Amino acid sequence: MSRQVVPVRETRRIDRLLWMLRLTRTRGAAQDLVCEGHVRVNGRRVLRCSQAIAVGDIVTMPHNEAVRIIEILDLPSRRGPPVEALAMFRDHTPGANASVSQEGEAS
Known part of the structure; x- marks a missing residue:
């Protein structure tokens, strides 16, 4: 009998991911x-850190x-480092690209 191998999708915990991507200062x-219900993933509210x-x-x-x-x-x-973290995600926040380019021009 042949078995089908289903690839395992690599994941991270939401609390660790936010901290690793430097979106929060601490994991806490x-x-x-x-836990306060302020984070959504794919449009659904997340209430578990796991x-x-x-x-x-x-x-x-x-x-x-x-x-x-x-x-x-x-x-x-x-x-x-922050440069490494920025490469891990794309910011879709309205106006995010404009503020980044303005900061780059001002420097």
Whole structure:
């Protein structure tokens, strides 16, 4: 009999992912955001810190006084430098590209 091998989809916990991508300063802050119901994954509210996140998921969360929308492009293996973290997601927040280009021009 032949067995079909189903590829395992690599995932990360939402609290660790937010911390590793430097979207929160501490893992505890990420856990607070999730447990208070402020984070959504693919449009559904997440209430468990153990929620699995995979490549392609859309995460919506509060950021300062606005809402941040990001698409996960790759899963980090560690909490690396900011440049490494920025390569792991695409920001779909309205006006995010304009603010980045303005900051780059001002520097």
